[in-house]
Amino acid sequence: MLELTILLPALINGLTLGAVYALVALGLTLIYGVLHIINFAHGSLLMAALYGVFFLNTGLGIDPYAAIVVMVPALFAAGYVLQRSVIGKASHGKDQNVLLVTLGIAIVIENLALALFSADTRTIDTPYAFEMVDLGIAFVPLPRVIAFIAALAVTAVLWFIIARTDLGRAIRAVAKERQGARLVGIDVDHIFAMSFGIGTACLGAAACLLLPTFYVSPGVGHVFVLIAFTVVVLGGMGSFVGALVGGFIIGVTESLGGLLLGESLGQIGIFLIFIAILLLRPTGLFGSRLS
């Protein structure tokens, strides 16, 4: 029988992991919900963001958490420009083209990273990497506590933008009724690019929260893209709440799976969930609405 003293930390660990997964998945689900495309470049953009945080830290001595104020705008701008000048233009409005274009972007970014940075796995050192926080029920590494709180804060900001601002209303309007949107004077191409930009801005935040406890390598995006897809499919494509709940479920599954089956098998639970969802409830837990 497992002791509570082992189970609780694993559970909390899973929740902290899940919050960051949710953030990555939110970006993916936002882009899907509005543009109706699956962004295969999501993982490699996260990888690029992780390198950004890495070099800001090792090169300029900028703390990874402080780097949020650089990385979020930078990834937003990258996403906006990418959608407006490459993806939107190259796809000519055909969804299958978009798929190939994002796949192509992923390959280009990954090979650039390989050429520039080699396949080495890199980590950063922070003074607080091994600091523990006493939550009363368990000790949790400080970076994970920060990641958890910050990921939820970013999610709250995102929710506010989508639910309560004119930009958010326009994003939701375009997601469901493009013709109607154009008739009220919404610039649909601009809103597409804004959605894509906000989706990738999530990756900028996620990268800052991840790197203190994680690593970066040219292939690191794959780890997350698979998890993010699972979260999105689990929660329901395009669903905001779904991404959040799905993120937590996957985070906890991975953490408890690792505890029960060992590190190397921990992720098996994720794939089992992925397959089960596709078989039993292909629309996910929260349907297909962007709200």
Add this chain to the structure above:
Amino acid sequence: MTALLEVEALRAGYNGVEVLRGVDLRVETGEIVAVLGSNGVGKSTLNNNVCGLFRPYAGRVRFDGVDITGADPKHIVAAGLIQVPEGRRIFPNLTVRENLEMGGYRRGRSRRAQNLERVVTVFPRLKERLAQTAGTLSGGEQQMLAIGRGLMAEPQLLILDEPSLGLSPLMVEEMFNLVRRLNADGLSILLVEQNVVQSLELAARAYVIENGRIVLSGPAAALREDPALRKAYLGM
């Protein structure tokens, strides 16, 4: 004197195939002008080319003296030419209030609150449903919402594309009364309809489209008596 809307020798269609083969039409300030024609003659094609959703093959569209041929819809909306499209095209996932607010996204933005008050005075039924998701409204309510959303942009000219489509006879009556009232308040309206009898009662002038061209036009009172029109559209 320049008209509010002037369409000149407009040719338009899809994938190179012409639907409209030279359409001329004008709307003066303060008028209700009806565009009539049976299903599939190109009435919506005309609207959508005027409003910038599609680019015409040839011809000119002038609004308030400015050439808007092929302009981006956002500029056309900003100029005050607002279309309430066939099929309503409301945002089903947004609330009624949000739909109305989006009507003032490009134009009338600073007076949104007042405009929203005005619109719900015109449509009291929308007022009760402001917090409701628009997709759950009845067909008649959705049509009201679509018109209300159009009014939020403080239109100079409102194009209504088959506002009576799919409504019960009672609702159709209410819709035409509303159009009359809006016009009495000074709004210029281009009413696109298949409902010939009621449209001709309402409009000052009308155009009839057939085979991609205007085949009849003139004062509504005269068209009502036109033997060719009575034969073709009223079965008399």
